[in-house]
Amino acid sequence: MSTAVKADPAVPAGSASPLSTRRPLGDRGFQILALASGLLVLVILVLIAVSTSQQASSWFSAEGLKIFTNNWDPATNQFGALAFIYGTAITAVIAIIMAVPVSVGIALLLNEVVPYRWSRPIVYVVDLLAVVPSVVWGLWGILVFAPWIQHIYASIASGVKGVPVLDALFGSPTSGASFFTAGIILAFMITPIVTSLSREVIATVPQIDREGAYALGATRWEMITGAVWPHSQGGVVGAVLLGLGRAMGETIAAALVIGASPVITSHLFAPGYNMPAVIANQFGEASGEFRAALMGLGVLLFVFTIIINVLARGVVERSARRKRGA
Amino acid sequence: MQFRPRQQVTAAGVAVVALTLALGACSSSSSSSTPAANSSGGGSSSSAGGSANVSGTLNASGSTFQLSFQQAAIAAFKSVQPNLTVNYGGGGSGKGRTDLAAGTVNFAGSDSTIPDKEASNFTGKTVLYFPVVIGPITLSYNLSGVSGLKLTAPVVAGIFSGKIKTWNDPAIKADNSGASLPSTAITLAVRSDSSGTTANFSNFLVLAGGSAWTLGTSSTIKWPSTARAGSGNAGVAQIVKSTPGAIGYVDYADAKASGLTFASVKNKAGNFVAPSTASATAAAENATVKPDLTFSCIWTAGAQSYPITYQSWDLVIQKQSSTSTTAALKAYIGYLLGDGQKLLPTLNYAPLPSNIDQQAVAQLSKIGS
Numbered sequence: 261m262s263t264a265v266k267a268d269p270a271v272p273a274g275s276a277s278p279l280s281t282r283r284p285l286g287d288r289g290f291q292i293l294a295l296a297s298g299l300l301v302l303v304i305l306v307l308i309a310v311s312t313s314q315q316a317s318s319w320f321s322a323e324g325l326k327i328f329t330n331n332w333d334p335a336t337n338q339f340g341a342l343a344f345i346y347g348t349a350i351t352a353v354i355a356i357i358m359a360v361p362v363s364v365g366i367a368l369l370l371n372e373v374v375p376y377r378w379s380r381p382i383v384y385v386v387d388l389l390a391v392v393p394s395v396v397w398g399l400w401g402i403l404v405f406a407p408w409i410q411h412i413y414a415s416i417a418s419g420v421k422g423v424p425v426l427d428a429l430f431g432s433p434t435s436g437a438s439f440f441t442a443g444i445i446l447a448f449m450i451t452p453i454v455t456s457l458s459r460e461v462i463a464t465v466p467q468i469d470r471e472g473a474y475a476l477g478a479t480r481w482e483m484i485t486g487a488v489w490p491h492s493q494g495g496v497v498g499a500v501l502l503g504l505g506r507a508m509g510e511t512i513a514a515a516l517v518i519g520a521s522p523v524i525t526s527h528l529f530a531p532g533y534n535m536p537a538v539i540a541n542q543f544g545e546a547s548g549e550f551r552a553a554l555m556g557l558g559v560l561l562f563v564f565t566i567i568i569n570v571l572a573r574g575v576v577e578r579s580a581r582r583k584r585g586a
Numbered sequence: 587m588q589f590r591p592r593q594q595v596t597a598a599g600v601a602v603v604a605l606t607l608a609l610g611a612c613s614s615s616s617s618s619s620t621p622a623a624n625s626s627g628g629g630s631s632s633s634a635g636g637s638a639n640v641s642g643t644l645n646a647s648g649s650t651f652q653l654s655f656q657q658a659a660i661a662a663f664k665s666v667q668p669n670l671t672v673n674y675g676g677g678g679s680g681k682g683r684t685d686l687a688a689g690t691v692n693f694a695g696s697d698s699t700i701p702d703k704e705a706s707n708f709t710g711k712t713v714l715y716f717p718v719v720i721g722p723i724t725l726s727y728n729l730s731g732v733s734g735l736k737l738t739a740p741v742v743a744g745i746f747s748g749k750i751k752t753w754n755d756p757a758i759k760a761d762n763s764g765a766s767l768p769s770t771a772i773t774l775a776v777r778s779d780s781s782g783t784t785a786n787f788s789n790f791l792v793l794a795g796g797s798a799w800t801l802g803t804s805s806t807i808k809w810p811s812t813a814r815a816g817s818g819n820a821g822v823a824q825i826v827k828s829t830p831g832a833i834g835y836v837d838y839a840d841a842k843a844s845g846l847t848f849a850s851v852k853n854k855a856g857n858f859v860a861p862s863t864a865s866a867t868a869a870a871e872n873a874t875v876k877p878d879l880t881f882s883c884i885w886t887a888g889a890q891s892y893p894i895t896y897q898s899w900d901l902v903i904q905k906q907s908s909t910s911t912t913a914a915l916k917a918y919i920g921y922l923l924g925d926g927q928k929l930l931p932t933l934n935y936a937p938l939p940s941n942i943d944q945q946a947v948a949q950l951s952k953i954g955s
Contacts, residue, residue, distance in 0.1 A: 335802030544678030
């Protein structure tokens with residue numbers, strides 16, 4: 261009876277098992293090296309999680325569930341971090357709302373509308389956005405963008421005064437350095453990632469599906485929604501989630517333009533605070549439980565971004581599996 | 587299977603890299619040792635450290651309040667001891683104290699004494715405090731047509747806790763009968779980063795504001811939510827400069843550099859004193875100096891004292907591991923206490939009063955003993 265062992269292409273024909281001693285030394289050495297590298301990454305990740313949690317343990321044990329209250333007052337040793345969690349969520353959501361339509365739009369433009377010859381320069385320019393360092397975004401934001409947009413905020417705020425929902429969102433107090441400005445800067449920063457990932461996903465849609473849609477009489481928009489989108493939605497959602505993870509963790513740009521005011525407010529034009537910004541601003545003078553609290557914020561941020569990234573991979577995997585099966 | 591020559595070279599290269607990484611990971615980590623200053627071959631390092639040629643490197647970090655003084659002093663010191671390099675990294679008083687406890691720097695700049703919760707980092711080590719610089723914290727404001735504003739501590743406390751919201755509030759008017767105060771809303775300008783300036787300013791409000799100040803004292807304060815925050819003294823100065831109706835607490839040097847108008851504050855003796863080099867030194871002259879040279883210039887007695895004056899020390903561990911580091915420390919800190927003090931007025935700081943300076947110089951001999 262023939263053996264049911266699948267042929268392993270890396271193993272020379274005739275070997276029985278992958279790690280048998282009859283494998284050449286080079287192959288074995290490479291396998292060990294590759295395994296070690298992969299394990300090293302995992303080990304580093306685990307060590308980071310463990311060591312930061314250890315340093316933050318005094319905060320977790322001293323505050324318990326009070327870490328989710330809005331009461332950050334180092335002078336009286338109270339470290340409730342809800343304002344920062346809220347700020348991180350709000351700025352990330354604003355960034356996503358602004359960046360995703362633009363990025364997916366650019367990706368569709370490059371794949372469906374623009375002739376191939378023009379797509380390379382456009383891709384180049386969009387990728388240049390990713391090259392700008394975070395601190396440069398922050399400096400430009402606080403020195404140039406914030407003073408300019410402050411007047412726009414003030415006029416919007418006076419315009420919506422009294423209107424029920426809009427006043428709560430866009431009313432005064434307004435400030436150049438605010439949740440909304442941070443959201444805009446973060447949107448600029450995540451656009452290149454989301455664009456390039458979406459573009460690659462949309463490019464994998466088989467040409468035959470597009471042509472089939474056209475053959476059935478679809479307009480370009482109907483072709484996009486009917487043939488392109490079902491194929492690529494998983495990948496695009498995954499790209500968006502990766503962008504979200506990046507937006508949550510951006511530190512220096514957020515620290516400079518968010519306004520450094522730990523409040524929970526619906527007013528998007530008001531100064532706020534988020535987790536990476538408070539860590540960057542207050543770590544220099546922190547000691548004891550204050551320092552443990554900042555490390556704890558780092559642990560929380562770490563956990564949130566891991567959850568988002570795992571979700572992203574899950575969504576991408578699921579849609580890829582569905583596509584393969586279909 | 588035989589590799590071709592190019593593949594052999596690549597394989598060898600990869601193997602070397604892997605081996606290096608493995609060896610690096612396996613070797614024991616070197617203990618972080620304080621960088622030691624080395625004597626040059628020619629000169630000898632005397633323990634007095636004054637005129638003899640000292641060489642090597644001193645590393646320091648800490649208070650950003652001292653930063654421009656340290657930079658100016660290091661540049662000028664080059665002509666006194668050309669072979670001794672000093673590096674002052676800044677980074678905040680908290681960072682300086684942490685670095686000193688860990689042994690990564692030779693001395694640390696700190697705007698406050700070692701707080702109780704950090705005391706455990708220094709068990710077994712005696713820390714020597716060398717006061718090096720004094721400076722006033724101004725209350726800078728932006729009100730066109732109003733100069734020479736007079737403020738008392740309870741009024742300042744009311745403004746910075748958000749209770750006094752407009753400039754024409756009766757509490758401010760009471761001390762400024764001559765000025766025409768507009769009804770503009772007060773915009774607070776505060777620090778977004780933790781800082782010794784905030785700690786000392788809030789300490790003033792605790793000592794002098796009495797029941798009007800309830801937010802405590804710390805390097806980070808929970809300011810009212812309408813406060814605008816800037817990064818560093820320069821950031822606060824920029825907010826004050828660009829926002830009509832703003833008031834903020836800015837270091838004297840940065841306030842003068844940005845051309846801001848600042849208020850006179852009522853001191854303990856009852857006089858309204860403007861911040862200046864002279865009024866800061868006057869405040870320090872009236873401070874009670876403890877035997878370990880710690881003191882506070884905030885809210886001191888004295889007719890001409892400016893009540894919001896603060897001070898900064900260079901902290902040194904008494905026990906030093908090498909005689910050359912001891913000599914280098916004595917040489918540099920001796921310079922800061924001696925000729926370096928002459929640089930201070932031009933930098934818009936205040937020099938130490940002579941009694942404190944003399945005690946500090948006398949303490950120099952304790953380093954390394």
